[in-house]
Amino acid sequence: MSGRGSRITDEEINELVSKLQSLLPESRRRNTGRVSASKLLKETCSYIKSLHREVDDLSDRLSGLMVTMDSNSPQAEIIRSLLRS
C-alpha cells in the first residue's frame, strides 16, 4: 500500500470501521448501525487484551501436553498430519 499521498475517502474509512466492527464480539451482538469512535476503540482494545489472555492460557495448557517436541513425538506427527489434510 505505497503511494498513499492522496486523501483517504470517507468510503474507505466506513469500510474499515465496519470490517473492524464485524470482528468485535460486543459489536456483533449489538448489530445496530454504527458505533462511536471511542466505543470502537474501547472494544478493539478489550478484544485484543482478551485474545492475548486466550493465547496465554492455551500456551499454558499446551505446555502440559508437550514434554518433548522432537521430530518423532506424537505431537509433531499430529501437526504434520494437519498440514497434509
Add this chain to the structure above:
Amino acid sequence: MQATKSFERAFLRQLLRVFRLSAVSYKSMSLQERKSAIKLSADVAMASARGSRKWTRGLIAKLSEEDEHRSFLRLILGTEYERLTKPCHGSWKIPRSKKIVRRSLRVCSRRKNNLRAPHGFKSSVLARTLVEKRTHALKRLVPGGESLDGYSLLDEALDYVISLRAQADLMQKLLTTFEASKLSALSKCTLPERKASFVGK
C-alpha cells in the same frame, strides 16, 4: 473476516519448525519455561506466517528486546530476521487521517448528543479526550502501533486482530487434537497395561 488458509498452513509449518529447533532444550525446561517457549514460538510463527506488516515487525522487535530471545529468533527466522527487524522507511504518516476518522465517526455520536443538546460543547470535548486516550491505549496494544495514527492504526489493528484470532483458533485445534490422541492412545492399551500406565504416573 478471517485469516487465509495459506496463513494457517504457514503458521503450523513454522510452529513445527520452531518446536523441532527447540526440542533439545525442551527436555531440560521447567513447566513454566516450556510455557514461555511455546508462547514465544506461537508469536514467532504468527508473525512469520503473516509476512511483512507494521505489527509483525513491531512484534519481532519487541521479542528481540530480550537477549535470550534474540539468538533464538535469528535461528528461527534466518534471513527473514534482518528483513523483519529493519527500520521501516515505508511507513507513512497521514496527518489528516485522525481528523477524517473522527469526522466520519462523530456524525453518529452527534446525532445522539442532539437529544441532550445544551452541553454540546463540553460533551464533545470529553468525547475527543476519550478518543485520544483510547487511541493511545490501542497504540500500545498493537505492536509497532506507536508510530501509527488514525486510519493506519485501525487498519493495522484489524489485521492484528484477524491474525490473533487465527493464532488462538489454531492453538486450540492443536490442544484438542493432542488431547484426543492421548485419550485414544490410552484406550488402545489393554486393561493391565492401562493400569500400569496410571501407576507409572
